Amino acid sequence: MSSLNVTRRRFIGTTIAAGSLATGAGPSRAQDAPRRGGVLIVAADGEPRNINPAIVASNGVFFMASKVIEPLAEMTPGGGFTPRLALSWQGSADGRLVLFKLRPGVSWHDGKPFTSEDVAFSAMEVWKKLQNFGRVVFKNLEAVDTPDATTAAFRFSAPTPLQLVENALPALTSVLPKHIYAGTDIAANPANVKLVGTGPFKFSEHRPGEYYRLERNPNYWDEGKPYLDGIIFRVMPDRGAIAAATEANQIQLSAFSAVPLADMARIGKVPGVKVIADGYDGITYQLVVEINNARKELSDPRVRRAIAHAIDRTFVTDTIFLGTAKASNGPIPLFDKVMNDATLNPPRFDVARANALLDEAGYPRGAGGARFSLRLLPAPWFEQTRQFGDYLKQALRAVGIDAQIVNNDPAAHTKAVYTDRAYDLAIGSPVYRNDPAISTTVLYESGIPPGVPFANQYNYKSEEMDGVIAKAASEIDPARRVALYRDFQQIANRDLPIIHVAEWTFITVARDSVRNVANNPRWATSHWADTWLSG
Amino acid sequence: MRDSLLARIVRSPEGAIGSVALLAMLALALAAPWLAGDDPLAIAGRPLLSPGFHAHLPLGTDRLGRDIFSGLLFGARSTLTVAAAVMVTALAAGAAIGACAGYVGGWLDEMLMRLADAAQSVPSFMLALAIVSVAGPSQPVIVAALAASAWTGPARVVRAEVLSLRQRAFVEASRLSGRSTLAMIFEVILPNAVAPLLALAAIIVASAVIMEAALAFLGLTDPNVASWGAMIAEGRSVLRTAPHVILAPGVALAFVVLAVSLVSEGASKAMARGQT
Numbered sequence: 001m002s003s004l005n006v007t008r009r010r011f012i013g014t015t016i017a018a019g020s021l022a023t024g025a026g027p028s029r030a031q032d033a034p035r036r037g038g039v040l041i042v043a044a045d046g047e048p049r050n051i052n053p054a055i056v057a058s059n060g061v062f063f064m065a066s067k068v069i070e071p072l073a074e075m076t077p078g079g080g081f082t083p084r085l086a087l088s089w090q091g092s093a094d095g096r097l098v099l100f101k102l103r104p105g106v107s108w109h110d111g112k113p114f115t116s117e118d119v120a121f122s123a124m125e126v127w128k129k130l131q132n133f134g135r136v137v138f139k140n141l142e143a144v145d146t147p148d149a150t151t152a153a154f155r156f157s158a159p160t161p162l163q164l165v166e167n168a169l170p171a172l173t174s175v176l177p178k179h180i181y182a183g184t185d186i187a188a189n190p191a192n193v194k195l196v197g198t199g200p201f202k203f204s205e206h207r208p209g210e211y212y213r214l215e216r217n218p219n220y221w222d223e224g225k226p227y228l229d230g231i232i233f234r235v236m237p238d239r240g241a242i243a244a245a246t247e248a249n250q251i252q253l254s255a256f257s258a259v260p261l262a263d264m265a266r267i268g269k270v271p272g273v274k275v276i277a278d279g280y281d282g283i284t285y286q287l288v289v290e291i292n293n294a295r296k297e298l299s300d301p302r303v304r305r306a307i308a309h310a311i312d313r314t315f316v317t318d319t320i321f322l323g324t325a326k327a328s329n330g331p332i333p334l335f336d337k338v339m340n341d342a343t344l345n346p347p348r349f350d351v352a353r354a355n356a357l358l359d360e361a362g363y364p365r366g367a368g369g370a371r372f373s374l375r376l377l378p379a380p381w382f383e384q385t386r387q388f389g390d391y392l393k394q395a396l397r398a399v400g401i402d403a404q405i406v407n408n409d410p411a412a413h414t415k416a417v418y419t420d421r422a423y424d425l426a427i428g429s430p431v432y433r434n435d436p437a438i439s440t441t442v443l444y445e446s447g448i449p450p451g452v453p454f455a456n457q458y459n460y461k462s463e464e465m466d467g468v469i470a471k472a473a474s475e476i477d478p479a480r481r482v483a484l485y486r487d488f489q490q491i492a493n494r495d496l497p498i499i500h501v502a503e504w505t506f507i508t509v510a511r512d513s514v515r516n517v518a519n520n521p522r523w524a525t526s527h528w529a530d531t532w533l534s535g
Numbered sequence: 536m537r538d539s540l541l542a543r544i545v546r547s548p549e550g551a552i553g554s555v556a557l558l559a560m561l562a563l564a565l566a567a568p569w570l571a572g573d574d575p576l577a578i579a580g581r582p583l584l585s586p587g588f589h590a591h592l593p594l595g596t597d598r599l600g601r602d603i604f605s606g607l608l609f610g611a612r613s614t615l616t617v618a619a620a621v622m623v624t625a626l627a628a629g630a631a632i633g634a635c636a637g638y639v640g641g642w643l644d645e646m647l648m649r650l651a652d653a654a655q656s657v658p659s660f661m662l663a664l665a666i667v668s669v670a671g672p673s674q675p676v677i678v679a680a681l682a683a684s685a686w687t688g689p690a691r692v693v694r695a696e697v698l699s700l701r702q703r704a705f706v707e708a709s710r711l712s713g714r715s716t717l718a719m720i721f722e723v724i725l726p727n728a729v730a731p732l733l734a735l736a737a738i739i740v741a742s743a744v745i746m747e748a749a750l751a752f753l754g755l756t757d758p759n760v761a762s763w764g765a766m767i768a769e770g771r772s773v774l775r776t777a778p779h780v781i782l783a784p785g786v787a788l789a790f791v792v793l794a795v796s797l798v799s800e801g802a803s804k805a806m807a808r809g810q811t
Contacts, residue, residue, distance in 0.1 A: 380754075405758040
């Protein structure tokens with residue numbers, strides 16, 4: 001809580017201050033010595049079909065599974081990495097070898113020892129072959145050598161930047177037990193729904209529609225941890241009920257803005273409840289206007305630029321996200337201070353300029369004031385993506401573009417935009433996975449076979465862009481790699497095949513009794529070994 | 536006969552109150568563009584303004600700063616349009632099907648009435664939900680989806696009337712004068728069988744208003760048109776902090792349904808009086 005960025009999120013800051021004052025809890029209480037015991041009850045808003053984080057690297061899965069199955073390393077506040085299953089790693093000069101020293105004395109929840117064999121198996125058979133993101137990062141992984149039980153040597157067939165491998169550690173390297181998965185159909189293994197890991201908590205029970213129960217792993221490698229006896233993830237699809245249950249102390253914590261943002265100011269004033277905006281920087285979401293560049297009007301960069309000029313980003317961050325978002329300056333979030341190019345100058349809100357650009361592009365206003373009509377498909381997965389759809393329709397009306405909103409359920413939206421490309425404008429929410437090569441360049445690269453979802457569905461093709469992306473993918477010198485991604489951002493902002501509007505994170509609502517909340521940038525999707533309850 | 540029935544409805548206290556309320560709502564809906572701007576979805580002010588503080592935003596604003604008063608009036612337009620269209624479609628289809636079944640009889644009667652049984656055996660909201668989910672939410676689809684279950688009531692009523700009418704002497708006489716079956720149904724039988732439909736019409740309108748709002752609440756509505764159900768759905772997340780967002784469309788919805796129910800009550804009483 002003490003690390004709250006007040007200038008950026010002054011609104012939440014004051015809310016929390018009000019909440020703390022009401023209970024008389026000062027920051028001094030947060031320094032109490034951790035207490036063992038207690039079961040933490042958490043609201044979960046969904047039950048993913050496959051909860052294996054090594055296969056499905058998504059936040060909905062990590063939220064519960066990250067307590068059971070651990071990655072090689074976790075993110076550290078302020079940058080850098082904290083060792084989890086790996087103690088250290090180093091890359092070779094030619095970029096073809098990364099050597100991991102693993103933590104000794106770790107055992108799986110079924111008692112078998114954890115060794116380098118497990119890492120080698122997970123990397124070759126799961127991350128590289130089955131995982132949504134691992135297929136990109138570990139594309140050139142040739143073999144993993146295991147000279148001894150605590151050494152894993154990753155050998156790549158083409159130079160692979162160490163920076164990329166490092167950035168992939170927290171989200172993409174959940175290690176699975178080889179003795180349970182080897183020789184089976186991994187995607188259909190029963191352990192995908194009854195997890196076995198090395199983490200601080202053991203998977204105990206799942207009652208569909210009711211809860212997931214995790215219990216303390218007494219043999220955890222971090223002596224004395226975890227502090228909690230267990231965690232219960234109560235399945236609560238109704239968001240109004242989550243706020244009420246928190247106030248009644250029936251649940252102690254909810255994450256990912258499960259309590260609606262609009263309720264944030266009110267619930268922050270309830271005695272015993274705190275609103276926390278930290279702990280999500282490492283899983284920053286981006287609000288993006290997706291553009292079908294194949295549509296005649298939208299193939300003209302002036303039209304795309306006019307759309308960018310029509311959007312008031314301050315309205316988006318302050319009214320739609322109630323201060324929990326920042327205006328984007330390009331495809332890489334400001335949070336990534338290494339990669340983000342601070343000199344980027346995205347189109348400012350300027351209706352007159354937008355109108356001038358559209359006139360110049362040869363689309364005069366017709367009868368009724370409209371220049372042309374477009375289909376607009378807002379992603380249905382967040383309240384904010386839908387609200388931004390309503391806003392964008394109005395913003396485009398002001399510059400003479402008639403946007404007709406088409407609402408779909410998640411399956412139909414995915415098909416319309418990401419498979420069939422049957423849209424003109426869409427609103428998407430990609431997650432930045434802490435390296436442009438993991439989550440961002442695929443949105444700009446051409447030549448991705450049709451039907452691969454959440455890639456370049458925008459019919460954008462630029463040889464210059466493809467060249468920079470290909471060069472950066474095999475550039476192993478960190479400084480030159482960063483420079484190439486700066487070029488990438490410049491081209492992206494010049495061509496504007498898609499428009500990055502804002503980047504946002506979430507809020508956690510917790511009882512004051514829950515301690516050590518939000519103490520790393522991926523907190524909601526990390527281990528919680530050091531979380532404790534103050535009675 | 537129809538004129539006198541209308542007059543009798545308006546003379547009953549329920550009918551009078553209901554008709555006045557309904558006409559008032561209709562007038563407000565028609566006058567929406569003059570009273571509340573040209574676009575109810577436009578962002579008109581700061582978000583979540585309370586009602587009663589701003590002359591040009593009498594009912595305040597929602598999460599995005601849209602004028603709730605404007606949303607109410609334009610929402611009344613779409614709600615009443617859909618309800619009226621459902622009523623007309625259901626009555627026309629129901630009357631035609633009921634008359635054919637009753638007059639022709641035999642296998643056609645069997646077939647049409649089993650069809651009605653089938654339509655009635657599915658809960659009407661589930662049927663509408665299924666149709667709109669598959670065909671996509673637009674006003675014509677919503678009208679068709681709601682009419683798909685609403686036609687069975689009128690069909691049964693008209694069929695029963697026709698069965699009793701076809702034995703009467705004047706029907707027999709017209710038939711002997713050489714009219715075709717279709718002409719018999721639409722020129723002789725139907726005009727004498729529609730009076731009882733008036734009370735049904737009000738019930739169809741009331742249920743169409745509620746079901747249209749329920750579909751919109753679930754997101755199955757044309758997002759480019761203001762709708763009470765959608766306003767209620769959006770207001771849910773701010774229920775605790777800004778209750779006016781959900782109260783305004785909720786009260787409007789209750790008001791219209793109440794007005795229609797009163798008219799229906801008046802109609803059934805008027806008819807009961809007419810028969811004695």
